[in-house]
Amino acid sequence: MPDIDIRHPHTMEPQQARAAVQEIADKLTERFGVTCRWDSDSLHFDRSGIEGKIQLLPTALHVTADLGFLFAAMKAPIESELRRVLDKRFS
Structure with missing residues (x-):
């Protein structure tokens, strides 16, 4: 079971x-150094x-999202930020 599991309507x-998800991906890359790739609609x-x-x-x-040891300690703020961004882009 993933550490973070959010369903957000749109x-x-x-x-x-x-395009909105790609904008989120660009921000994730810029802020956290993640690598992003599309596979169909994911x-x-x-x-x-x-x-x-x-x-x-x-x-x-x-x-x-599955979080490693260090990020698991920051689960609540990570999840809160994800929800904030989703609300902003998809509401």
């Missing part, structure tokens, strides 16, 4: 939602201590 068209991201994905569904996003 009403965007697929291309628009994909954006996978990872770096030492974090591995996760943002799955684009027709009416929702599903964000999951």
Whole structure:
């Protein structure tokens, strides 16, 4: 079971939602040095201590992440920031 598991609704068209997820990926890369790659409708991201994905569904996003030891200690602020960004981009 992932350490972080968020489902966030959206009403965007697929291309628009994909572009918004890519913006989030760009910020993750810039701020945290993660590597991102698309696999169909899922954006996978990872770096030492974090591995996760943002799955684009027709009416929702599903964000999951496994956190290593150091990041597990910061689970609450990481999850809070993810929810804030999702609310901002997809509400």
